[in-house]
Amino acid sequence: MKKIFQYLMMLTVILMATSCYYDEMPPEAEIVIPEVVSYSKDIQPLWDQDCVSCHKTGATAPDLITANSYLALTKNNKYVIPGNAAASSLHKSLVGDGAAIMPTAGKWSDSKIALVDKWINNGALNN
Numbered sequence: 001m002k003k004i005f006q007y008l009m010m011l012t013v014i015l016m017a018t019s020c021y022y023d024e025m026p027p028e029a030e031i032v033i034p035e036v037v038s039y040s041k042d043i044q045p046l047w048d049q050d051c052v053s054c055h056k057t058g059a060t061a062p063d064l065i066t067a068n069s070y071l072a073l074t075k076n077n078k079y080v081i082p083g084n085a086a087a088s089s090l091h092k093s094l095v096g097d098g099a100a101i102m103p104t105a106g107k108w109s110d111s112k113i114a115l116v117d118k119w120i121n122n123g124a125l126n127n
């Protein structure tokens with residue numbers, strides 16, 4: 001009888017320990033990628049939201065505030081090589097390929113990165 005009780009206790013403990021199932025954190029909402037990506041409407045808001053706290057005038061380069069970001073990114077192909085997202089250091093920062101991952105708080109959703117990539121591959125227009 002004592003054995004059965006011990007057995008039931010153990011079973012209870014095991015059930016309790018395994019019953020708390022936590023789902024993974026829900027992924028960030030995927031965004032819809034427009035046919036033509038607009039730098040001012042689609043891209044700059046992403047910088048405003050997740051980057052300018054560190055990347056602003058007089059702070060860490062590139063300067064991503066509205067007035068300066070386009071030039072800061074594209075001048076001398078420094079961070080963006082029009083038509084070639086894969087070779088652009090901006091893309092490498094977003095995926096953490098040979099560079100510190102940006103934003104520092106954690107990698108963006110694939111769709112946000114794809115949006116930036118599409119803008120670059122479409123010629124990195126100031127549109």
Ligand code: HEC
Nearest residue numbers: 050051053054060061062079089090093099100102103104
């Ligand atoms: C908490 C501060 C912080 C935030 C937020 C942040 N960055 Fe950075 N970023 C840095 C620092 C610091 C460096 C330079 C040092 C390093 O490599 O870690 C850097 C470097 C970079 C570089 C240059 C890498 C190179 O090759 O020279 C790029 C491009 C960049 N960040 C883009 C972004 C973008 C885009 C965002 C938003 C999606 C972002 N960062 C958000 C702090 C930040």
